[in-house]
Amino acid sequence: MATHHHGRHRVAFQPLRRASARGCQPACAGRAAGAGFLSAASRLEPIGYATASTWLGQALVAQxxxxxxAILLGDDPEALAAELQRRFPWAVLAASNSECARQIAPLIGSMDTGVMPAAVPLDLRGSAFQQRVWRCLMDIPAGRTASYTDIAMHIDAPRxxxxxxxxxxxxxxxxxxxCHRVVGRNGALRGYRWGVERKRALLEREAAWAHLAATP
Known part of the structure; x- marks a missing residue:
């Protein structure tokens, strides 16, 4: 996995729009529109996936x-496929066909360019609380961070x-x-399920992209 050794940017947190108990306010809800949040995988549900090498290591994108x-990061494509199967135990997994590969390719490419495709449909599966958190994470701009306390406050769950x-x-x-944009209250990097070094590298690269975008 490629890493970057220049100093880590401390990016200031811009206040999120407060979310109600029913979900996030329009900026967040707009990202979730059409996402098809489901509570459980269907038995024998087909899920296509593709893996590729990126600057973050191996990336598996499932649809x-x-x-x-799912977008999973790691070092071993077979281990990522096994993790995907654990997440969707009733699914029938298929390494990508040409149609799936065509749809997934822009996402994999965006990990290197920082330019995310517009209006990507998401199928996020989790509890109602998890979905509230995940939707609000999508309201944190690239190049900025929020603390776990910030997120709790903005979904009206301060405790x-x-x-x-x-x-x-x-x-x-x-x-x-x-989720890599969420840090400790003092800005310290906390755990990241795909490795703290990946989290640090993502934050540094996003801060650099944001700086370039703001430069006249």
Whole structure:
């Protein structure tokens, strides 16, 4: 996995729009529109996936009929496929056919360019609380961070900081649902299920992209 050794940017947190108990406010809800949030996988559900080498290491992108249901990072494609099967035990997994590969290719390419495709349909599966957290993570701009406490406050669950951290750890869609942008209250990097070094590298690269975008 490629890493970057220049100093880590401390990116200031821009306040999120407050979310109600029913979900996030429009900026967040707009990202979730059409995402097809489902509570459980269907028996024998077909899920296509593709793996590729990226600057973050190996990336596996999986897609159901509703949308992207997983982006997993690691070093071993076979281990990533096994993790996908554990996440969707009743699914029939298929290494990508040409149609699936065509749809997934822009996502894999975006990990190197930082330019995410517009209106990517997501199929996020988890509890109602997890989905509230995940939708609000998508409202943190690239180049900025929020603390677990910030997220808890903005979903009106100020006593659920630990549950927010657990929801971040359970996030199945790396990068697109940017749990890597959540840090400790003092800015310290906390655990990242795909490795703290990947988290640091993502934050540094996003800060650099944001700086370039803001430069006249």
């Amino acid at each position: 159901s009929h509703q949308g992207i249901c 659920s900081v630990r549950a927010v951290a657990q929801a971040c750890g359970a996030n199945p869609v790396a990068v697109l649902v940017p």
